[in-house]
Amino acid sequence: MSAETRAGGGAPGYRVWAVPGIPEVQAGDDLVKVLAAAVMGEGLPGLADGDVLLVTSKIVSKAEGRIVRAGDREAAIDAETVRVVARRGTLRIVENRQGLVMAAAGVDASNTAAGTVLLLPEDPDASARVLREGLREALGVDVGVVVTDTSGRPWRSGLTDIAIGAAGVRVLDDLRGGVDAHGNPLSATVVATADELAAAGDLVKGKVSGLPVAVVRGLPHVVGEDGSGARAFVRSAADDMFRLGTSEAVREAVTLRRTVREFTDEPVDGAAVRRAVAAAITAPAPHHTTPWRFVLLESAEARVRLLDAMREAWIADLRGDGFSEESIAKRVRRGDVLRNAPYLVVPCLVMDGSHTYRDARRNASEREMFVVAAGAAVQNFLVALAGERLGSAWISSTMFCRDVVREVLALPEGWDPMGAVAVGHAAAPPRERPARVASSFISVR
Numbered sequence: 001m002s003a004e005t006r007a008g009g010g011a012p013g014y015r016v017w018a019v020p021g022i023p024e025v026q027a028g029d030d031l032v033k034v035l036a037a038a039v040m041g042e043g044l045p046g047l048a049d050g051d052v053l054l055v056t057s058k059i060v061s062k063a064e065g066r067i068v069r070a071g072d073r074e075a076a077i078d079a080e081t082v083r084v085v086a087r088r089g090t091l092r093i094v095e096n097r098q099g100l101v102m103a104a105a106g107v108d109a110s111n112t113a114a115g116t117v118l119l120l121p122e123d124p125d126a127s128a129r130v131l132r133e134g135l136r137e138a139l140g141v142d143v144g145v146v147v148t149d150t151s152g153r154p155w156r157s158g159l160t161d162i163a164i165g166a167a168g169v170r171v172l173d174d175l176r177g178g179v180d181a182h183g184n185p186l187s188a189t190v191v192a193t194a195d196e197l198a199a200a201g202d203l204v205k206g207k208v209s210g211l212p213v214a215v216v217r218g219l220p221h222v223v224g225e226d227g228s229g230a231r232a233f234v235r236s237a238a239d240d241m242f243r244l245g246t247s248e249a250v251r252e253a254v255t256l257r258r259t260v261r262e263f264t265d266e267p268v269d270g271a272a273v274r275r276a277v278a279a280a281i282t283a284p285a286p287h288h289t290t291p292w293r294f295v296l297l298e299s300a301e302a303r304v305r306l307l308d309a310m311r312e313a314w315i316a317d318l319r320g321d322g323f324s325e326e327s328i329a330k331r332v333r334r335g336d337v338l339r340n341a342p343y344l345v346v347p348c349l350v351m352d353g354s355h356t357y358r359d360a361r362r363n364a365s366e367r368e369m370f371v372v373a374a375g376a377a378v379q380n381f382l383v384a385l386a387g388e389r390l391g392s393a394w395i396s397s398t399m400f401c402r403d404v405v406r407e408v409l410a411l412p413e414g415w416d417p418m419g420a421v422a423v424g425h426a427a428a429p430p431r432e433r434p435a436r437v438a439s440s441f442i443s444v445r
């Protein structure tokens with residue numbers, strides 16, 4: 001039987017049909033036997049070399065006995081979960097042990113007896129290999145097998161079937177290095193062939209019609225020994241630009257910020273710093289003021305001039321404190337964080353719009369309000385830099401020699417430097433720190 005299906009005029013085409021007559025599968029059933037009998041059923045086109053068999057994972061799971069009591073659903077999801085990607089209420093989108101990112105880890109309460117839930121096959125690629133080999137033995141045919149499951153997609157409404165296991169199928173068709181019909185180079189085109197096959201099968205299997213298997217004929221070029229298994233669909237963490245849901249990413253951004261004191265030589269993108277400033281100036285502040293200014297020291301010359309002047313001021317302070325020259329030299333060396341950074345930012349506080357009272361107590365409180373608002377903006381800035389994959393260290397020094405900083409940087413009198421932020425690409429990950437326990441920081445009244 002020919003495996004090629006050509007539409008009129010020789011244009012490419014394929015056929016897909018559902019396979020009826022598959023009984024309710026039980027744990028321990030020989031699925032190869034069940035499938036071999038069903039595909040050869042009366043009136044069906046049988047199975048031929050180059051066909052692709054699309055098998056709903058539910059019947060694979062059932063045959064493999066991957067059923068647990070529904071009372072254990074949450075525990076079953078926990079056990080299948082490697083990483084929570086997003087959570088909203090009781091809905092959890094997680095990466096499961098198969099590397100698939102799915103609602104409820106792919107644990108399914110539909111299509112199974114009341115009081116039970118189905119887990120995905122333990123190793124869907126292995127399951128597909130068993131079916132492919134079994135069908136070769138039983139029917140003498142060389143077919144591809146795709147184990148499918150139904151999944152939602154980020155950014156797109158609606159569910160579709162995807163390939164979670166495959167054997168003998170070129171799951172990804174890498175067209176990179178080729179050209180399109182206009183001669184443009186294809187630099188990113190890797191076609192998810194096995195997912196397309198799964199979706200084609202779903203059109204005839206359907207969710208409610210109780211048809212768990214379909215056959216695609218006419219695409220023999222997608223079948224072959226060099227198939228890699230559906231595990232190839234799982235994006236590596238490094239390639240995954242969307243590893244977290246929005247709420248999770250916001251939370252992680254805050255904890256991602258750690259003080260980085262050593263940087264690589266890689267230059268800092270000034271546009272990234274400007275985006276971080278844009279985030280910084282959304283901070284809360286008193287009386288609807290905007291008491292922040294950010295001085296970007298983008299030239300090495302500006303940085304060195306400032307740091308040299310600050311060092312002189314610091315040495316003068318330390319001499320005044322009575323420290324020995326040796327001890328002074330040691331302390332001053334600690335200032336190297338700023339000197340070794342490829343980019344510096346001096347955040348400044350301006351008191352424009354602040355209130356003046358007749359007593360010192362309220363004036364001090366007013367000043368503190370503005371200072372904490374400056375802190376909020378700097379924290380925003382550091383978190384936003386972390387989001388740009390830039391490390392930072394907020395160093396106090398400019399606060400201790402404000403006149404010098406104002407003079408060297410030619411800043412207006414009312415600008416109060418609030419430290420300096422060293423910015424750069426981290427030379428090493430931050431040192432591990434034991435998690436702080438929120439309850440130790442909370443008092444409830």
Ligand SMILES: Cc1cc2nc3c(=O)[nH]c(=O)nc-3n(C[C@H](O)[C@H](O)[C@H](O)COP(=O)(O)O)c2cc1C
Nearest residue numbers: 257258259260261337393394395396397418419430
């Ligand atoms: C106002 C302020 C001033 C700081 N000054 C310095 C400093 O002069 N030198 C320094 O190495 N780190 C400085 N830090 C950074 C702290 O040492 C750092 O935040 C602390 O060790 C906690 O580590 P983490 O930022 O990784 O959470 C300063 C932090 C703040 C908020």
